[in-house]
Amino acid sequence: MCDENTEKHCLPSFIEFSELESAGLLIINAGETEKTFDTVSDVCKSLLAEGADRKALLINLGGGVVSDIGGFAASIYKRGIDFINVPTTLMAMVDASIGGKTGVNLSGSKNSVGLFSSPQAVFIDSDFLSTLSDEEFHAGFAEVIKHALIGDAEYWNTISQLTDFRDVDDIDDIILPSVEIKKLITDEDFKESGIRKSLNFGHTLGHAYESSSMKLQTNKLLHGNAVALGMIGELFLSSKLAGFPTDKLTTVLDFLVLHYGKFIYSINESELSEFLLSDKKNENGKIGFYLLHDIGVGAGMFFPEPQLIEEAVAFTKSILTE
Secondary structure, rough: EEEHHHHHHHHHHHHHOOOOOOOOOEEEOHHHHHHOOHHHHHHHHHHOOOOOOOOEEEEEEEEEEHHHHHHHHHHHHHHOOOEEEOOOOHHHHHHHHOEEEEEEEEEOEEEEEEEEEOEEEEEEHHHHHHOOHHHHHHHHHHHHHHHHHHOOOOHHHHHHOOOOOOOOOOOHHHHHHHHHHHHHHHHHHHHOOOOOHHHHHHHHHHHHHHHHHHHOOOOOOOOOHHHHHHHHHHHHHHHHHOOOOOHHHHHHHHHHHHHOOOOOOOOOHHHHHHHHOOOOOOOOOOOOOOEEEEEOEEEEOOOOOHHHHHHHHHHHHHHHHO
């Protein structure tokens, strides 16, 4: 399975390498708006039409949307068939294809329905990254930054020296540590009852920004760019609630603004709370954030008062527009 973009840019070389010319091909439309039950239903209907039985294998060739939809469809089709992820974007390579999260959006709320279901394998070939636009590549790097901030101060020191994300001697040297951080976390806590919650850093605000921009249909934020903006606000909260050091806060914020400050978001701020209140990390009606005590040191889940969340949103907007 692939989307219309990976069919054009990635499928020919993948078919040649994998010798899967005779395999059935499922193609979905590209984009986050395709992460719906309807798309999953279409995939399952196509599998049925192809005569796929319970021994079938679904190969998901594409970015995060493809791996999310493909993994979900495979996990429910005939009560579950095997699937493999072959990520073609940086976002998918370091994050979406790993860890067994699958799912779709519901009524504009990100990833509200899904399953934990592990692929049989994930095959990463960084040569696919040459097919990405600079903006797509740049957006994917936000998850690399997140992994460094939540898991490895030394890795952050390496990342923080970069002035051009595409000007790296060997991108595999960036991808591998990020993959290892995520795999270590998800192997320890597959169903997100503990340490895996750290992978949500930047995503409470980030998902709200992303959902709001999709609803407005203007200046849509790519997922990674939304997460970068979310990390700004959640670092602010970390400094207020979890003791994140002021000097390091300034350093990290300067880095994020340098690389992501041009992505001034288009949101309906009056509706932002609607998306925050539907976040799957919430408990007892309170909005949940995973915050940091220091670079590489998580502090756990926090449930700030609404006024402080509003301050974090205002802070993010202020440093992006100053």
